[in-house]
Amino acid sequence: MNRTLKQHLQYVSQSVLYWSIAMVLYAIFRFYGIEEEEGLTIIKKHEGALGVLYYSIKFINIGLLIGILYTAVDFIFDTISNKVSLTNDLIFRTFFHFLVTLIVFTNIKDIYAGIATMEIEKINDWWLLDKSFWTLLLYLTIASLVFSFLKIANEKFGKGVFIKMLLGKYRNPQEEKRIFMFLDLKDSTTIAEKLGHFKYSQLIQDCFYDLNKVVPRHNAEIYQYVGDEVVLSWPYKKGLADNNCVNLFFAFQQRKQNKSAYYLKKYGVVPEFKAGLHGGKLMVTEVGIIKKEIAYHGDVINTSARIQGQCNTYKVPLLISEKVIQDLKISANLTCQFLGSVLLKGKQQEVNIHTIARV
Template identity: 70%
Template sequence: MNRKLKQYLQLLWQSVLFWSVVMGLFSIFRYYGIEEEEGFQVITEYSGLQGTLRALLGFTSIGTLIGFLYATIDFVFDRFASNRISLVYDLIIRTFFYFITTIAVFTVIMDLFSSIYDINLNTEAGWWRENKSFWATILYIVFVSFIFSFIKIATEKFGKGVFLKMLMGKYKQPQEEKRIFMFLDLKDSTTIAENLGHFKYSQFIQDCFYDLNEVVPKYDAEIYQYVGDEAVLSWPYKKGLANNNCVDLFFAFQQKKHKKSEYYLDKYGVIPEFKAGLHGGELMVTEVGVIKKEIAYHGDVINTSARIQAECNTYKVLLLISEKLLQDLKINTHLTSKFLGSVLLKGKQEKVNIHTINKVR
């Protein structure tokens, strides 16, 4: 519950800040200095500096309420509906709720300002239908909504903070970072694919990654890439260590699949089981591509993480972690670790000590 609340609060402050600023800017664009323009007849209440400040306060208040309500709508939809309906229906239904919300917010704020400043503003039922100023504002809201959505999508794709760094050109030249990587791979994928057939197997993988995506934000993870039935997750080193995020995510994903075991059995006849390899350290990150830009990570950390995951079959365990990373973790009482041995991973000259971690039942 705490993680869900944290997600909501983060979305809330971002939305409130964004909409408060953009609606405040709209009031300045709309009213500042308008009384000095020839040919304009300006309502007295909106003329001069006092009128501009009054409009600024009103539209900022509208932005704050819109930000709060839009964030709540997005949180509810992302949590309960985004994976159950198509993108088209999702957009249509959200837009409908946004529109109703916007009318309600404008009505409340206009009523409030009419009472406070003794302004005669029409807020009778259906007032918005013939109000050209309202529709001009709606057009502005639609435009900035695209900007907000673009920023949100770009942030989700590249990771928190990475999009801004890309805009600033930080990754034009390779940069060194310390990160944790998890290679998460479907167990017995070949057998499952043969039994299900390519179409149903694709649906199976899709469902698995839907469940993974519900877990990922709760543990501050970033999805680096999907490769077939494998997902590569990443954390900045300190975020991955905090609260054992890099380990707890794996067990949360297992628990998520366990809760949906009946669904998987009814639809596919099998419950998915994933194996994972974890390792961390210094590596290089850079921007690659021209037509399709991506952030790419290069270094031994990624190779070692992948090779550690491949050893899961050898030791018949679901989670393996390098000793180097394990030493930096603070294993809680609900987790136990066991040393399995030293292995010479393919392509490496020195052996790597590996451990498995299990959750105490």
């Protein structure tokens, strides 16, 4: 199965689960919290736990619909979110969420009529007059903001890291085994002088946008952006699986080549990147008070950066430590070449380095 499709299906399942739970909670609130109000009378066909179960099942169906349709809206806006401001994105996204909600409840009026006294099937603009609908809409809006917050936090800290932070896993340093890639723009100083700082900044923005398009397909996590450099990482096994840590680099190269006409027309250059890969055990912990971040400490980070710094010396775009090479399964479309041993800055022992090329 295509990795992009897997990512989409995973997001759909998360959205459906979230909205199903949200609508079950709403059903419980309505069942226990409200006996009667203006324009609304709860018709309790069942009492106690059976009643809660009855209405929860009804609202799970609504949650499934909302989860799927909201996800479709989010996919559309995710494709254009880099082209609009965050404020406009939230405004238009919220507006289309409202339209989706209206369509859902207009087309399942039989379910909605089961908890409302209004004869909504006879009123085309029922939603303008129904106070209970606006109450539900407010609940959905708040729930949507919570879901968006969780999504943004998950993207900020990396997949699964935010939940671990909430649980306090990284308050004390933890040992992990990971692979790191330092990815840096080649000839950045020359390009910056040629383009000027404004155009150069746009170039970096475009490059990182293209990088973000291939990152999810290879299960990578973006640890840091530092100027024109990006630091990516993988849990060790995920980085080795399907040669993710290597194939990401070639996928990024291919995407830039496919857009070479765009880069040449706008910037007069097709940007090239160089990368260094190394892996092993290191410590991860939560740092900061005013601005909290997850930080990695250990020799793996420093060695990865130093290996990337040797790319110009050996005139190759990709260098990998022997430690990672030994654990990789080199496929038929890749060729590996040993380049030698090098004493990296700050190291007391030489490190064997290799380069990999795609056939």
